[in-house]
Amino acid sequence: MDEEFWPMIQDILDHPVFQKLRELPHHGPDNSVYDHSLATARRAYRLGRGLHMGREELKSLTRAALLHDFFGYDWHDGWYKEMVSRYRGVRRVKHMHAFLHGQIAAERAKLYFNLTPEQCAAIASHMFPLSTSLPRGRQAWLLTLADKMVASREMSVTAGRSMYGLWRRLFAYS
Ligand SMILES: [Fe+2]
Numbered sequence: 001m002d003e004e005f006w007p008m009i010q011d012i013l014d015h016p017v018f019q020k021l022r023e024l025p026h027h028g029p030d031n032s033v034y035d036h037s038l039a040t041a042r043r044a045y046r047l048g049r050g051l052h053m054g055r056e057e058l059k060s061l062t063r064a065a066l067l068h069d070f071f072g073y074d075w076h077d078g079w080y081k082e083m084v085s086r087y088r089g090v091r092r093v094k095h096m097h098a099f100l101h102g103q104i105a106a107e108r109a110k111l112y113f114n115l116t117p118e119q120c121a122a123i124a125s126h127m128f129p130l131s132t133s134l135p136r137g138r139q140a141w142l143l144t145l146a147d148k149m150v151a152s153r154e155m156s157v158t159a160g161r162s163m164y165g166l167w168r169r170l171f172a173y174s
């Protein structure tokens with residue numbers, strides 16, 4: 001990794017509230033929101049470098065990518081499912097984690113870190129097309145792309161492990 005990557009994000013990584021993301025599971029038992037956020041920041045940084053972004057824009061993108069899932073709760077928890085189940089139809093869909101968390105992450109990240117309106121908008125729209133706003137500008141599009149690249153890799157690893165576990169159990173009892 002390029003040596004300018006870490007100084008861009010070190011203050012966020014060191015923040016105790018960001019460290020709490022280590023405790024929140026995300027895409028599988030071995031993946032936390034912290035792991036996923038750092039991997040997304042790395043991917044966004046590499047995509048930005050590939051497009052020869054200037055240092056300030058690259059830093060802005062990398063920091064927004066690190067904070068894109070800064071929603072701060074365990075979306076697998078029963079209380080969240082219970083809250084969603086109180087709604088019906090379209091309102092239920094709108095309260096599902098996938099639709100809601102980009103906006104929550106943007107508002108929460110703004111409370112702790114000094115974000116620009118462009119960074120907030122990029123975070124809020126990162127779940128496109130499951131978002132209430134469209135990505136606008138290249139930071140927003142690169143963030144949504146980086147997140148999808150990382151999430152699909154993480155979920156493939158988890159699905160592969162589950163299939164392997166199932167196969168081993170079936171094989172053991174046959
Ligand atoms: Fe997300």
Ligand SMILES: [Fe+2]
Binds near residue numbers: 040069
């Ligand atoms: Fe994400």
